[in-house]
Amino acid sequence: MRYNIWAVLLLFSFFSSFTVLANNKPEQESGIEFSIKPLVCIVKKPGDACSMTATVSWQTPKVINSCLYQGITKVACWLNQNKATAVIEISIEENMEYTLKDDNHHIIAKQLITINSSLAKKYRRRLRAGWSLF
Amino acid sequence: MKYLISLLFIFSQSVYAQCSPEDSDCVPVGEWQFSIALGAGVITNPLNGGDNIPLVIVPNFSYYGEQVFIDNNAIGFTFFENSDLSFSAISQINRENSFFERWHPNNIFVNTLSNSIVSEAQFDEAINAIEGTGKTEADIIEVELGQIQERKWALDAGLQVNWFFFQDSHFQVKLLHNINNVYNGLNAQLALEQPFTFTAIPNNLLTLTIGANWQSKAQVDYYYGIDEQDNVAEELYYQGKASFSPYFKFLNQYAINENWSLKLTLQREWLDSSLTNSPLVHDDVIDTFFVGVEYAL
16 A cells, blocks of 8 residues: 555656646757747838848757748758758748747747838827818 | 027937827828818808808828928928927918918819809898898998908918927917018917827727917908008008907817728817908808818828
8 A cells, every 4th residue: 555655656746747848848848959040130111021041950859850831831841850950041021930840740949030120110290280271 | 590590400409209100190200191081161251252161172291301391381390309399490371361362272172163152251241131230330331352452372480389298288389470571470379289089989089179379460450451552441441450369179080990080170260359340351250160081191
């Protein structure tokens, strides 16, 4: 009976460690390092489309099959690799999330590319009473 | 004048104050804003024989640079601005001549049908003739617009101060002097504007304004005075005094979507006795009414 209690505690601690892992981010769960550089795409004025060349790199503890997605569009895939570096052309009109997925289409890492304008729109107050002929 | 220009450039080093794009009176710097309102309305004409000004198509345009601005009939240069105060040198077309001249830029969109419609003043005269007015002989001595020498339209220039305070309250003062040698006097305009929004009607903006128009003796005399240059009997000569005419304005705007909105505006200006005592003036108020839709480009 005493051994049974220890066995239950052991089993409990074993499964609870899985629960902790399941709550972690994809990168932490799989131990993957994922980066895209640069993370910000600069345009002249708000609303302009953005094009740039970016470097994607990732590394995992074990060999995997994976694909990189821009939103829902597949950009590149790698077979039986535990690390990779690729240069990709990015063309986006709004902030875009890039995701790395495994064989089962699970997201194992993600990164957001944002668009910033170098000339942010400025505003000022109108200096006359609204909608009057005089 | 030389010192004034120097002063403007000294003060103009200050940067302009940014505002929140969500605010109704906030416009993007460096972009033209155009809108056109289509509906039904009128500005009443207080002069004997003067046509009311129908409002059918009302254009509205503005451009605000970092310091220069054009806003309908006014052009200005803001030489100091912070979050509460703004000082601008402005030039604008004087309103008074719109009651005397049919070809005034503000009358471009007059509905041609209105020429066949009896003016309010003429209508009142006809009713009075039928019913009897009870006025004394002196009261019914009037001068028609067609009898007097043509008035010219005036261009004014001067200082405009805007004060933004409390919750979106806006107080505006303009002190202007005639610059095209028409009446060679001053006028001033005061306006206190308060917008209201209601949580139950989120797309609605109600703006109430109280204000006053002050005209110097020179301006009143030029437009409303009568002398030997006018083709009337000497008994009808009139010399004006400075006038102070308060007004109240109600403006309601309901945004249907980003481009379209419904507009309703009502305004009444109570004319000073120095204006209403002129034999040229028939009414003691100027009313403005417009209801319609507006499309913003």
